Amino acid sequence: MRSSALWRLKPYLRPHYGRLVLMTVVAGAGLGAATLVPLVVKALIDGPVARGERSGIWLLALAALGLGLFESVAAFLRRYTSGNLAIGLETSLRSDLYAHLQRQPVAFHDGWQSGQLLSRALTDVKVIRRFFGFGLVFLVVNLFTFAVVLVLMVRLEPLLAGITALSAVPLLALSRRFEREYLAVSRQVQDRHGDLATLVEESALGIRVIKAFGRRRLMGRRFGDQARLLYESSIRQVRLRARFWALIDMIPNLTMAAVLLFGGLAVGRGALSLGGLVAFVALLVLLVWPIESLGEILAMAEEATSAAERVFEVLDTEPGIRDRPGAVVLAEARGRIRFEGVGFSYGSGAPVLRGIDLDLAPGETLALVGMTGAGKTTLASLVPRLQDVSEGRVTLDGHDVRDLTLASLRSHVGMAFEDPILFSASVRENLLLGAPHAGDDDIEAALATAQAGFVHRLPWGLHTRVGEQGLSLSGGQRQRLALARALVTRPRVLVLDDPLSALDVHTEALVERGLRRELEGITTLLVVHRPSTLALADRVAFLQDGRIAAVGTHSELLERVPAYRDVLSREVEELAS
Template identity: 50%
Template sequence: MTSPTTPRLSTVRSLARLLPFAKPVLPRLALGGVSALVASLLALGIPLVLEVIVADGGPIDSGDPWLIALGAGAILLLGLVEALMVWARRWFVLGPATRVEYELRTDFFSRLQRLPVSFHDRWQSGQLLSRMMQDISLIRRWLAFGIVLLIVNMLTILVGSVILFSWHWLLGTIFVVVSAPLWISGYLFEKQYGLLSRQSQDQAGDLATAVEESVHGIRVLKAFGRGSHALKKFTRQAETLRQTELSKAKAVGWIWFWLVLLPDIAFALCLGAGIYLVQAGEIDRGALIAFFAMATILRWPVESIGFLFSFLVDARTATDRIFEVFDEQNTITDPDRPATIAEPRGALVFEGARFRYQDAASTERDLLDGVDLSLRPGETMALVGLTGSGKTTLTTLPGRLYDVTGGRVTLDGVDIRDLSISELRRHVGMAFEDATLFSQTVRENVLLGREDLAGGGDEAERVLREALQVAQAGFVDTLPHGVDTVIGEEGLSLSGGQRQRLALARAVAARPAVLVLDDPLSALDVDTEALVEDALREVLADTTALIVAHRPSTVTLADRVALLQDGRVTAVGTHSELLRSSEHYRYVISSLEDEQERQNKREATL
């Protein structure tokens, strides 16, 4: 489990954090509780009617069939109204509970979208998935049934105990005293079960992560014959979860042992005391029968306490896990008074830009150690450097995927942190080496950054076709439904080159003032790359572009080249200028050429 922990709150304070989500539906939840309470009180009324029927000198002793029928009818009526109240309780609570579930889930997803990339770097996707699906569903079930039944059953026990005392103080005392240890064991159970519940839910999240990683990496596992290795790892995690679930079951089994045993002991003791009291003339036969009928009705509320306590603990744990995400600080936010750029020109400037990851040791140097770089409007700048020099990190800064930890980045003279995130990302488009596509149509994937074209039309079709042409993605017309073909999960049904071309088309279709490309052509063959580069030259004629180059051919796209070395820009100039003046640049280009030659040889053998 890689998620951070937050201070543990009490159960009441933890669950109270759900109040803002539940507040709009509280009236209906309250009506559901009232319906459940009325149903319980009606059930408690049945022994009172029974007492009248079987009391000494009552309808049974008199033998009057009309009185007996009247008593039976009263019991039947109480039962029917009780059933109606149970139905009303479900009707009142189910809709509101699903509404809270919907609000929680949409807010949770919205929060995930707003949190910075650094958050997603630290959290396992399986942990987030288990919170989104399992924990929020558990809270819905608790709101619909758990909290209502817990409150109603406790009130039922209280009212029923008072009635028991009204028949005879000794019988009431025996029942309450024998049942009292249940509350003590319930308290101890809550503490133990709370730890196990949290452990179980976290382990379930880890298991979900393992499944997700194995499914996404199934090609790698099969290629290297490591399916059995993944299975062994998964088996160990599944066994750990199984042991935790067994510990939970043992804890629940122990509380149920007392929940079943103690009421039986109370029944036995009350029976002995009741017979003695009848013989002594302190209570009559009807009161004793009614007492046991009442005690039988109270047995379910008493026995349910253990289940409802475990349900309460599970809900508290689920709430804690959800609010761990809600409590995460979003460090990349809109300014209070956002600046605007009416007509962006695309002048991108890095001024002493520094960056380090939050969890980096203080003794480590910054990944970006004071980058000074200026891109003129409409200029194409290639960024080259050895592996680990900070190229990819630098490309994440213009779009504020990460924020600089020192210095600043400006767009047309405006600090990008002074722009709203939505406006900034309209002006800055990106395409990554690792192309990510969504389980949507080709059209929806390519036009993802053009919300203004969501309605379709001639303009949307024109932009789509132009972007596909630039990216040399004509292969989409051979798909079963053309541009309306739904791409499989993450686009894995396509080749790496096809995914990269669609990702490039997406960046081009966005028509940003600044285009940041992190080696978006690495999976293309030489011929396709040449065609894409020719088309890109036209697109980049009036667009500022920062391109990470891992191939010498990509450098030829650029007006100028920036050499990144150990987190700093050490040289800027044209390709020919840097070849003459920088020994390190010549070494980097030589390394790129060697890698390009090896790749060409691999392609030639295929």
């Protein structure tokens, strides 16, 4: 489990294999230059210095300068390549994650907190980048350093080399323990990060409600609590790291003491030259940084592992709603919609819809009426496959909608929802969301039908930015834009979920007049709360407790079904109050 999450990033590393090789070669060359310096020192002390030869001193000093220059060029190349690799990997991983989120059905987002997704797409991906840009290279370079330095040491003085090699034992033991504990803590830190992001996001979106209900303090406290949790686990993380570092720091120091002791004795015995001892100590100094940085690198690796686990948790959820193998493209649609024995439940909950049979002829407008919570939105969402039926089937022109490609199904079905969402983009871009190639005439016609001419009076007309980063529009203005957006696509089937609820009666009447003309020839499923909107409908289906209780014209139902009368009169009363 532990290494597997990082291992699974291999496909993202594959395009960078060349860079990885270059990086290792350059790092190795730089390392080679660095390790040669102590040998130059030895040659200098034992040779020209001992003999008092000036020209030799010059030559060796120049060699040391050359090695230093070479090392810095190598360091530049290594950093540049590793940066490129890491940023490339981060970008492609993040794009995949985003594309994956886009493929997920609505139900996926019901189950995931948006802050968790946000922190996975931003923070976790960054943690992974850090490991590949820095940790991985140094892990390789450090192992390399160990090997090279140890070989040189053995050639200089086998006993001292043996002492140095022994220091690897406590190092490995400590690292194993650290890894285990650190992985758990860093996972906790990252999860709490996501929880905090969710809270910040909700507070930003719900700022009006928070203020209106005087809930600022409460939210502040809740945020404080959550932030404290993150603080506590971060501190635990830091403490663990500090303890490990302190222990690890002792290892080169103890080794140095032992080397000085035994090395000094060896020089006394004449078994080692003075230059040899200096060179040995210089080689040992080369090992200090690799040992000390091991803590940081292991910490990075553990953080990257748990970050990769978190990213793969998202990437591993198969989209529940997607094209079936062999799904067909429906190029032209007539627009006949049938519900055949449709049942639906959210997850494992109680059924929300049961035994729904409905038949919408091409061009017909069917209104859905029912108490709040009766299942109208749910029923409407089955047509464009925002949800899939649990039982029975929904067909378009006789094709089960699950047998059509999502792209072709959705190109025939336009939608406007109760709660219209506009994106941070210009009015025009928002309108063209479903029909990027629509012309100005289509836009104007849709705006006229939806009574959304107000956009021309915005400061920059159709180019005014709206949505979160732009001009705020009123609820009714947003609804009319969302309606226009659905109409621009010129769909064969239109699903309108109470799209006029925020409009005043006068504007509603104007929109309805436009819509009546527009809806001729478009099969429409219209969720309705107000009796006035019912004028648009050819027939009405009355939904009660997830079943179709009655279907007929508005006046037939008024006459035959007392419950229908009840629901509508309640709406009228609410309207009046």
